[in-house]
Amino acid sequence: MDSALIPEGVKRCSFGKFIFWIIVVGAVLLWGVFAMLLCWFKGLNQTNMNDAYGFAVWIWADLAVIALGGGAFFTGLLRYIFGKDELKNIINYAVLIGFICYSSALLILAIDIGQPLRGWFIFWHANVHSMLTEVAFCLSCYFAVLTIEYIPLILENRQVDKVPFFHNLSHNMHGIMAIFAATGAFLSFFHQGSLGGVAGVLFGRPFAYREGVFIWPWTFFLFTWSAAACGPCFTIFITWITEKITRKKLVKKNVIMLLAKIAGWMLATYTIAKIIDTWYWAAVTVPSKGFTLMDFYSNNPLYGIWILVLEIVICGVVPSIILITKKGRESSFLLISAVFLGALGACVNRWVMVLQVMAVPVMTFESWPMYFPSWQEIATTILPVAYGIILIMISYRYLPIFPQEREIEQIG
Amino acid sequence: MLPFSFEWIWDLSHMVFMGGLWYALTIIGLGMTYCIIKAAVDTCKGKGGHCGH
Amino acid sequence: MKEQHKNTKAKKYGMVIDLDKCTGCGACMAACMAENNVPFKKDESNKLDSITWMRVYSLTNGKKFPEADMCYIPRPCMHCEAHNGHAPCVSVCPAVATDYNHETGIVSQIYTRCFGCRYCMAACPYHARYFNWWDPVWPDGMEKYLSPNVSPRMRGVVEKCSFCFHRYQLAMNKAYVEGRRELEEDEYQTSCTQACPAGAIIFGDLNNPGHAVNQIAKPDPKHGGRPMNPHAFRLLERLGTNPKVYYLSSREWVRRAGDNYIKDEGKQGNH
Numbered sequence: 001m002d003s004a005l006i007p008e009g010v011k012r013c014s015f016g017k018f019i020f021w022i023i024v025v026g027a028v029l030l031w032g033v034f035a036m037l038l039c040w041f042k043g044l045n046q047t048n049m050n051d052a053y054g055f056a057v058w059i060w061a062d063l064a065v066i067a068l069g070g071g072a073f074f075t076g077l078l079r080y081i082f083g084k085d086e087l088k089n090i091i092n093y094a095v096l097i098g099f100i101c102y103s104s105a106l107l108i109l110a111i112d113i114g115q116p117l118r119g120w121f122i123f124w125h126a127n128v129h130s131m132l133t134e135v136a137f138c139l140s141c142y143f144a145v146l147t148i149e150y151i152p153l154i155l156e157n158r159q160v161d162k163v164p165f166f167h168n169l170s171h172n173m174h175g176i177m178a179i180f181a182a183t184g185a186f187l188s189f190f191h192q193g194s195l196g197g198v199a200g201v202l203f204g205r206p207f208a209y210r211e212g213v214f215i216w217p218w219t220f221f222l223f224t225w226s227a228a229a230c231g232p233c234f235t236i237f238i239t240w241i242t243e244k245i246t247r248k249k250l251v252k253k254n255v256i257m258l259l260a261k262i263a264g265w266m267l268a269t270y271t272i273a274k275i276i277d278t279w280y281w282a283a284v285t286v287p288s289k290g291f292t293l294m295d296f297y298s299n300n301p302l303y304g305i306w307i308l309v310l311e312i313v314i315c316g317v318v319p320s321i322i323l324i325t326k327k328g329r330e331s332s333f334l335l336i337s338a339v340f341l342g343a344l345g346a347c348v349n350r351w352v353m354v355l356q357v358m359a360v361p362v363m364t365f366e367s368w369p370m371y372f373p374s375w376q377e378i379a380t381t382i383l384p385v386a387y388g389i390i391l392i393m394i395s396y397r398y399l400p401i402f403p404q405e406r407e408i409e410q411i412g
Numbered sequence: 413m414l415p416f417s418f419e420w421i422w423d424l425s426h427m428v429f430m431g432g433l434w435y436a437l438t439i440i441g442l443g444m445t446y447c448i449i450k451a452a453v454d455t456c457k458g459k460g461g462h463c464g465h
Numbered sequence: 466m467k468e469q470h471k472n473t474k475a476k477k478y479g480m481v482i483d484l485d486k487c488t489g490c491g492a493c494m495a496a497c498m499a500e501n502n503v504p505f506k507k508d509e510s511n512k513l514d515s516i517t518w519m520r521v522y523s524l525t526n527g528k529k530f531p532e533a534d535m536c537y538i539p540r541p542c543m544h545c546e547a548h549n550g551h552a553p554c555v556s557v558c559p560a561v562a563t564d565y566n567h568e569t570g571i572v573s574q575i576y577t578r579c580f581g582c583r584y585c586m587a588a589c590p591y592h593a594r595y596f597n598w599w600d601p602v603w604p605d606g607m608e609k610y611l612s613p614n615v616s617p618r619m620r621g622v623v624e625k626c627s628f629c630f631h632r633y634q635l636a637m638n639k640a641y642v643e644g645r646r647e648l649e650e651d652e653y654q655t656s657c658t659q660a661c662p663a664g665a666i667i668f669g670d671l672n673n674p675g676h677a678v679n680q681i682a683k684p685d686p687k688h689g690g691r692p693m694n695p696h697a698f699r700l701l702e703r704l705g706t707n708p709k710v711y712y713l714s715s716r717e718w719v720r721r722a723g724d725n726y727i728k729d730e731g732k733q734g735n736h
């Protein structure tokens with residue numbers, strides 16, 4: 001039915017099957033949209049956030065998807081600036097995942113603010129000293145860059161490409177993509193960092209606060225670093241899931257191996273930096289404020305020391321070792337476990353730097369407030385996932401996302 | 413965001429921050445403008461066959 | 466905003482709260498709510514989503530009778546100066562909806578500018594900032610009793626104690642009309658100060674040696690305003706927030722409860 005739109009030389013499932021799954025995922029999407037409208041029209045009383053948890057699951061989701069979407073900027077940087085040419089075979093998918101992650105992040109932010117119609121104040125009345133301002137500016141600009149990187153893919157659709165103007169536009173955009181990629185890397189460095197800075201500058205919250213260089217706390221650099229490490233892990237992981245669902249190989253092994261190796265070294269160096277940061281914070285910063293490390297990990301039902309072990313050892317040290325060793329990378333099970341753990345590590349880190357920061361009591365006569373999101377918060381957090389799946393389904397079906405697909409199919 | 417808003421101060425923070433922002437926006441804007449104009453010119457010249465990239 | 470008024474010396478309005486006098490009656494809380502049109506719900510028992518610009522905490526020394534002791538700590542906004550006005554909340558607000566006034570030392574909140582990101586709430590270690598989770602609704606007829614000097618806040622914005630800034634404006638207006646540029650100590654007092662039946666709250670200009678707050682707390686300008694009175698302390702002094710609310714207590718455990726100390730850290734009563 002829609003075969004004229006499907007890229008030449010590749011197989012896709014039947015149109016009926018495609019529509020069936022679009023409807024299934026679309027139902028979840030509508031559930032999220034309903035919750036989103038409730039939050040917009042009835043206000044944030046629809047959530048379980050409170051005055052102790054001003055930041056909650058949405059901000060975590062925001063930070064997490066931005067970190068996971070970091071695969072786009074870092075792969076782009078490697079491909080266009082450092083000349084890792086093999087990565088051209090996965091860059092499209094990295095861009096698509098990044099586009100989904102960043103559009104989701106902007107949507108979540110739009111739901112999260114108490115007065116959505118005043119959202120533009122952050123641009124117009126910008127306080128240049130606030131990390132959140134830097135986040136908003138760089139995030140929006142980088143989303144524009146991702147859109148620019150995604151447009152040529154749309155223009156390469158079989159039917160769209162027949163229009164000479166679109167064909168030429170796509171060709172020209174490819175021609176100067178390195179400039180856009182460099183701008184994207186510049187913007188990403190700052191907004192990923194600023195997201196780390198959001199927590200790191202909170203000198204009233206000893207759990208979050210970090211010293212640093214000039215105006216940037218150490219978390220600024222750690223967040224950028226971890227996004228560059230975990231973003232590609234997530235790209236590899238989603239590629240693997242896509243291959244499992246479509247039951248075919250979409251990217252050649254050498255491409256995955258190269259990206260995994262680079263991600264592994266990024267993750268290993270990040271983990272070392274994170275260990276040093278944690279040690280310095282626990283040994284110097286925290287005691288200077290009258291706390292000990294274990295004050296942050298005891299006397300509450302959720303935040304035990306296990307979360308620190310999970311973040312640094314299980315999701316940092318273990319995947320690093322797997323990814324930097326050739327044997328580790330070549331075992332499919334170990335590789336996928338490692339990239340999953342790497343991506344999970346970024347999510348745990350963002351959780352800790354948002355939710356645990358809110359939970360830790362600072363005044364001596366306070367206790368740990370606990371929080372569980374309302375169904376509206378859960379639905380609106382799942383909404384971007386459903387939206388992402390739909391966009392991937394449509395893009396995979398109609399756009400040449402994987403340049404090696406046809407070749408692999410012919411060989412196979 | 414613009415020197416017209418009353419919070420605007422011509423200090424180092426504003427110049428560095430907003431300078432970075434407008435620099436990025438300019439590159440994005442000029443880049444896209446170039447692509448669109450060149451595509452229009454190319455189309456007028458009759459280009460548009462599959463040249464591969 | 467950093468410009469100081471040409472004809473007046475910079476003030477630093479602050480409070481001293483004598484915890485040995487505070488009975489925990491809550492009159493300060495009630496007066497604050499009435500004075501500042503603070504919205505309330507039918508059920509205010511959940512203190513995590515109800516707005517109390519001035520909140521009285523109760524704490525105990527954790528000991529058994531006969532050594533058991535308790536104390537009430539009224540907690541308004543601390544109007545932190547931190548370093549040169551970079552209060553924890555002011556420096557993070559992305560839209561300049563909260564500002565440190567160098568003329569008065571008061572941290573303001575601009576409700577019509579706030580777009581509800583709640584970053585300031587995340588930054589404030591005192592939980593002095595409150596979000597309007599609901600639209601403000603007053604019982605029928607009560608709208609008529611609202612103060613015309615304070616704008617009610619809308620759903621989706623953050624609010625907090627303003628040290629009754631409208632009273633400062635009214636007092637300054639009166640002084641200007643009378644050809645004065647300086648206020649007397651009793652011309653500008655917060656509603657909680659006036660409502661406290663025990664006289665536990667004292668308010669004034671910490672920079673003015675003639676004001677009681679200065680005489681009692683004895684802030685040390687060389688050390689970020691730390692109190693020189695051995696019975697005075699500030700909440701979370703070690704974080705460097707440089708708050709303008711000082712507490713007094715003759716009891717060491719109360720002073721120690723004002724900040725965090727590592728277990729074996731030298732027994733410090735105040736700082």
